[in-house]
Amino acid sequence: MKLFICIVHNHYRDVIEKGLNEEGYRMTELSSTGSFRRRxxxxxxxxxxxxxxxxxKELMKKxxxxxxxxxxxxxxxxxxxxxxxxxxxxVRLFTENSPG
Structure with missing residues (x-):
């Protein structure tokens, strides 16, 4: 299993989210600001x-x-x-009822 951490300029946010979802990829989205990308x-x-x-990666470029x-x-x-x-x-999934 792989985890992509992708910091995307908001100009591309909607199209990437929609395109990846249409291809069956699931993601978590975080709003982010700071000195790494500045805007x-x-x-x-x-x-x-x-x-x-x-x-x-290729889908995101496309x-x-x-x-x-x-x-x-x-x-x-x-x-x-x-x-x-x-x-x-x-990879472990924890739910409210999971022990530990």
């Missing part, structure tokens, strides 16, 4: 099977390019998104 951003936490990792064809990238935007890919070796 309004959204951070997506996306879980994917190991064999899907490259597909997620979705951003399609968005730019409809609405050009703002001048101040230097990157569409920054992503980190992390191996997840221990």
């Amino acid at each position: 309004g951003n959204t951070t997506f936490l996306i879980g994917a099977a190991e064999q899907d990792a490259e597909n997620v 979705l951003c390019t399609e968005q730019e064809e409809k609405k050009p990238q703002p001048d101040f935007v230097t990157n569409r998104f920054v992503s980190f890919l992390i191996d997840v070796n221990d």
Whole structure:
């Protein structure tokens, strides 16, 4: 299992969220600001099977390019998104009724 941490400029937020959902990828969305990207951003936490990792990255690039064809990238935007890919070796789901 892989975990993508993707910091996406808000210009691309909606199209990435919709496009990934349509392809069956689930994610958690966090509003984020700070010195890393400086302007309004959204951070997506996306879980994917190991064999899907490259597909997620390529899909995000494709979705951003399609968005730019409809609405050009703002001048101040230097990157569409920054992503980190992390191996997840221990996945545990806890519910209210789970022991420990």
